Amino acid sequence: xxxxxxFSFGPWNIHEGADPxxxxxxxxxxxxxxxxxxxxxxxxxxxLHDDDIVPDIDSKSASQIEDEAKAYRQLLxxxxxxxxxxxxxxxxxxxxxxxxxxxNDLAARQWGIDRAKRTADLGDxxxxxLLVLWLAREGTYIRESKNALDSHRYLIDSLNAILEHHPKIxxxxxxxxxxxxxxxxxxxxxxxxxxxxxxxxxxxxxxxIETAHSQLAGLCPADDMAYxxxxxxxxxxxxxxxxGMKYDQDKSFAAANLRTGFNQIRVxxxxxxxxxxxxxxxxxxxxxxxxxxxxxLPNSKRIFELLVExxxxxxxNAADQCIANRDYEALELMVxxxxxxxx
Ligand code: 3MF
Ligand code: MG
Numbered sequence: 001x002x003x004x005x006x007f008s009f010g011p012w013n014i015h016e017g018a019d020p021x022x023x024x025x026x027x028x029x030x031x032x033x034x035x036x037x038x039x040x041x042x043x044x045x046x047x048l049h050d051d052d053i054v055p056d057i058d059s060k061s062a063s064q065i066e067d068e069a070k071a072y073r074q075l076l077x078x079x080x081x082x083x084x085x086x087x088x089x090x091x092x093x094x095x096x097x098x099x100x101x102x103x104n105d106l107a108a109r110q111w112g113i114d115r116a117k118r119t120a121d122l123g124d125x126x127x128x129x130l131l132v133l134w135l136a137r138e139g140t141y142i143r144e145s146k147n148a149l150d151s152h153r154y155l156i157d158s159l160n161a162i163l164e165h166h167p168k169i170x171x172x173x174x175x176x177x178x179x180x181x182x183x184x185x186x187x188x189x190x191x192x193x194x195x196x197x198x199x200x201x202x203x204x205x206x207x208x209i210e211t212a213h214s215q216l217a218g219l220c221p222a223d224d225m226a227y228x229x230x231x232x233x234x235x236x237x238x239x240x241x242x243x244g245m246k247y248d249q250d251k252s253f254a255a256a257n258l259r260t261g262f263n264q265i266r267v268x269x270x271x272x273x274x275x276x277x278x279x280x281x282x283x284x285x286x287x288x289x290x291x292x293x294x295x296x297l298p299n300s301k302r303i304f305e306l307l308v309e310x311x312x313x314x315x316x317n318a319a320d321q322c323i324a325n326r327d328y329e330a331l332e333l334m335v336x337x338x339x340x341x342x343x
Pocket of ligand 2: 210282
């Protein structure tokens, strides 16, 4: 039986598996083969960076960009896929080395803003009004290298420039506390909400929560999601998992923390999220998995759907009894037995 959710992932979720101390372990998978994964496993949508749509976007003219974007849209239509989001990839160009949005260099800041504005326009062609802003390099390795007060002002100016440029675009900021930077400026969903309210149109600035990013900040992703949902500001999720405070692992959903996976879905179910947004998996195959490695995506979807069933079949009346009796030990056993299939 279908869970009623709509699912997506990004082309970067099928990757070569290199890590900072090791070789590339798998060969590159062609886009056509990536599309096959969407189709074969019932995914509805794709997440796209600007340069996924138009490679080498900075070297192309406006009309070239428009033509290539229209061709990409046709490719998606042919596959029966829709674009969930568009996102400016601000971290792989030399101009983005210190941000770019909080760079000390005005020209770098302007480059970042222009690229984000153009991404909003690409959304029109690709058919989405949602722009995801992952502030990858907006922070520092060395605190003394930037004036943090200026940095926050620059971030608000950048958001305003995007909002003023495009009358409809909604911006979902994806917070993360570290990696690639030592310390990032907008580390949690709370920071996102504060920033949103300083912009010229707070109604068009919301958040996207990635499980592992909350965990890297030492927070509970389920509670983070509930916080954003309670403010009607959860516009996307990147479900995955993380084994403690270490490098960003992007493990298959709930593969390290089953109960936290269960609790994220409990919150999404309680808020009716399936009618609000899509479930995106920002997962990567294990670095040592031989190629072609694509199962982490359907596996995450399978685990998600199994956990939806566990959430829906949980005996809430019995749980309410435990809560009324303040019998949290009984409640915990109930949860564990249910997760283990013993109820
Ligand atoms: C990094 C991420 C990013 C963002 C993506 C959205 C490359 O930890 O999560 O993945 O999700 O860039 O635009
Ligand atoms: Mg992500």
